[in-house]
Amino acid sequence: MAQHLDNQLLAQILETARPLIGKGKVASYIPALAEVSGNKLGIAITTVKGERFQAGDASERFSIQSISKVLSLVLAMTRYDEDEIWSRVGKDPSGQPFNSLVQLELEQGKPRNPFINAGALVVCDMLQTRLSSPRQRMLEVVRLLSGVPSLTYDERVARSEFEHSARNAAIAWLMKSFGNFHNDVTTVLHNYFHYCALKMSCVELADTFMFLACQGCTPAWPYPVLTPQQTRQVNALMATSGMYQSSGEFAWRVGIPGKSGVGGGIIAVVPHEMSIAVWSPELDDFGNSLAGAAVLENLIAALGRSVY
Numbered sequence: 001m002a003q004h005l006d007n008q009l010l011a012q013i014l015e016t017a018r019p020l021i022g023k024g025k026v027a028s029y030i031p032a033l034a035e036v037s038g039n040k041l042g043i044a045i046t047t048v049k050g051e052r053f054q055a056g057d058a059s060e061r062f063s064i065q066s067i068s069k070v071l072s073l074v075l076a077m078t079r080y081d082e083d084e085i086w087s088r089v090g091k092d093p094s095g096q097p098f099n100s101l102v103q104l105e106l107e108q109g110k111p112r113n114p115f116i117n118a119g120a121l122v123v124c125d126m127l128q129t130r131l132s133s134p135r136q137r138m139l140e141v142v143r144l145l146s147g148v149p150s151l152t153y154d155e156r157v158a159r160s161e162f163e164h165s166a167r168n169a170a171i172a173w174l175m176k177s178f179g180n181f182h183n184d185v186t187t188v189l190h191n192y193f194h195y196c197a198l199k200m201s202c203v204e205l206a207d208t209f210m211f212l213a214c215q216g217c218t219p220a221w222p223y224p225v226l227t228p229q230q231t232r233q234v235n236a237l238m239a240t241s242g243m244y245q246s247s248g249e250f251a252w253r254v255g256i257p258g259k260s261g262v263g264g265g266i267i268a269v270v271p272h273e274m275s276i277a278v279w280s281p282e283l284d285d286f287g288n289s290l291a292g293a294a295v296l297e298n299l300i301a302a303l304g305r306s307v308y
């Protein structure tokens with residue numbers, strides 16, 4: 001029997017996952033991220049009817065990291081024709097860690113999908129070509145979608161990541177060697193790190209991504225963000241590649257599209273119904289929030305939902 005969605009249910013679900021805290025690891029390869037306390041746990045839901053639910057640390061902002069890869073892709077989809085995007089980045093799961101170089105060399109500099117670092121860097125390269133101020137534009141987009149004008153980048157996190165950017169720089173240069181990267185590498189890395197360093201709460205994320213549950217529309221936006229078909233495509237990519245090498249495991253356990261970030265956030269979508277944001281900074285071996293994935297699994301089981 002599907003349970004009724006309310007704040008009390010969310011609070012109960014958080015408690016089912018809390019024992020996992022202490023069993024994962026807060027990301028430390030970006031030093032500024034390692035300072036975050038590992039025992040945070042929060043969830044927020046925005047439904048297509050405009051209802052909002054939340055529990056735990058749902059209002060505290062954190063670094064959204066790779067969740068931003070969905071936003072940069074969406075921005076590119078509004079600026080480029082389909083062929084221009086998908087000739088430079090694929091649509092298939094990589095089965096590799098998010099920052100791997102191995103496949104990129106074998107596949108002539110074309111990243112498997114836009115949700116691994118290589119793919120997101122190509123997307124950021126495209127945005128650099130077509131937008132006069134890609135960082136400012138992204139801020140405008142998230143401020144509009146979330147309805148929160150105070151959203152901003154965490155400059156410390158962006159700087160910290162730039163100071164430890166050897167691997168992402170290597171990925172960008174490798175793609176340049178294959179002719180799949182057109183702008184100045186340092187400029188694009190700065191944009192990418194800023195996108196990753198967006199600071200948002202679960203409540204703000206759930207509001208921002210509601211358009212993915214609502215066929216591309218949101219009351220926050222005067223016109224559709226994406227067409228219904230584009231929205232299905234983004235959800236499909238999240239379902240197949242949103243959690244890196246454990247995307248299959250996530251589909252099996254949770255059964256809805258999701259996208260994680262090494263800040264410990266996951267955004268997930270029940271199409272036509274709701275967007276869900278969870279946050280718990282400790283990660284599993286693949287860089288996905290350990291307790292966050294368990295919260296989603298337990299919630300979706302309690303609500304009796306799945307896209308499959």
Ligand SMILES: NC(=O)CC[C@H](N)C(=O)O
Nearest residue numbers: 065066098196261262287
């Ligand atoms: N999985 C992630 O969240 C990775 C994003 C991080 N900024 C990086 O490039 O390594």
